[in-house]
Amino acid sequence: MQHATGSRDTKAAIHQAALDLFSAQGYEKTSLREIAEQVGITKASLYYHYSSKQDLLRVIIGTFVDDVRQVMERSAGLEWSPEAVRELLGAYLDVIIKHRATGPTLMRDIGAVLAAIDEDLEGLIATSRAFQLWLAGPNPTVPDRLRAAAAIEAASAALSANLQAGEFTDAEIHATLLDATTALLARRND
Amino acid sequence: MQHATGSRDTKAAIHQAALDLFSAQGYEKTSLREIAEQVGITKASLYYHYSSKQDLLRVIIGTFVDDVRQVMERSAGLEWSPEAVRELLGAYLDVIIKHRATGPTLMRDIGAVLAAIDEDLEGLIATSRAFQLWLAGPNPTVPDRLRAAAAIEAASAALSANLQAGEFTDAEIHATLLDATTALLARRND
DNA sequence: GTCTATACCTTGATAGAC
């Protein structure tokens, strides 16, 4: 049983308003006054629910970062094979596509996002590097590693602002990009 | 004949200090006070040389944006062919690699960069879209256009922070990414 | 436990004196 009004609703309302405004105008261009105004409270009240503007961003992007990390970490216990590559790339694409809505905020304000992650950043970078290295295959050459980096970047194209127009379906994006990144990595054997 | 000191030097010194600080800490996290301090002048004096913080950023990234636009615009007068694709992608990679040093600033503060471009932004987006469409080939399907977007993204991997470590040479990056993006686009015929 | 009033410091920016 929870109160029909009060803390819970306000906190959620702030979260929602922040997400909307960040997506529309970006993190830096959105002021706490705007957010508070939209919720119908005062700027100072935000600080009861969130300890800072960065904290607010951290909560918003939290699930995305966690999802990405989870997929990347799976590579640690998985033996490399073309099938395994296809599976992990597919899972990665699923995550990206799932969070397509948060995409604009994430892309536009990478700097702020990285700052918000902060303490986990080193770990995330290490995880990302490990994933990239795993993708490159056993005994990778320099080109292999470059291709792995390019493949991740290509998959992330699903977040790109150019695709936001709604002309592409999730299924199309998944199938096409999985195929494309797989083909890109396959140059390894040439 | 120019003064050994004065306007010219100060302006250049500001430019250099701003580039250094933006690269090291990002655009938003760098204050004009910091820049002025490093140059040895006062904050207000910056405004004699540059009309705003954005203006400073605009000058710094100016050549990069111009170079990119120039390459993309070449697609307008070029008939599509696999060879033409390879040529333009190569030119695009040349530009990206040439500006690798500015990469971190550009990637981290995309939002600020876009805001700084501002009046040219619509034109640049249109140019970028046209280039992407050209890359997709004649009578492109939906997957064709997705692959084109992915290819551009993959080529831009050359700017990625993960590659900054200096473990890759310009030539390696150029050759590998040109080959990889070409292969990615070639799925068109499958 | 939830929210407001108020004040503090930094920032980007402007005006005017030298």
Add this chain to the structure above:
DNA sequence: GTCTATCAAGGTATAGAC
């Protein structure tokens, strides 16, 4: 060309009302 003084707006902190 450079400085001092000043401004509005932003993020932040706290004391206290209910």
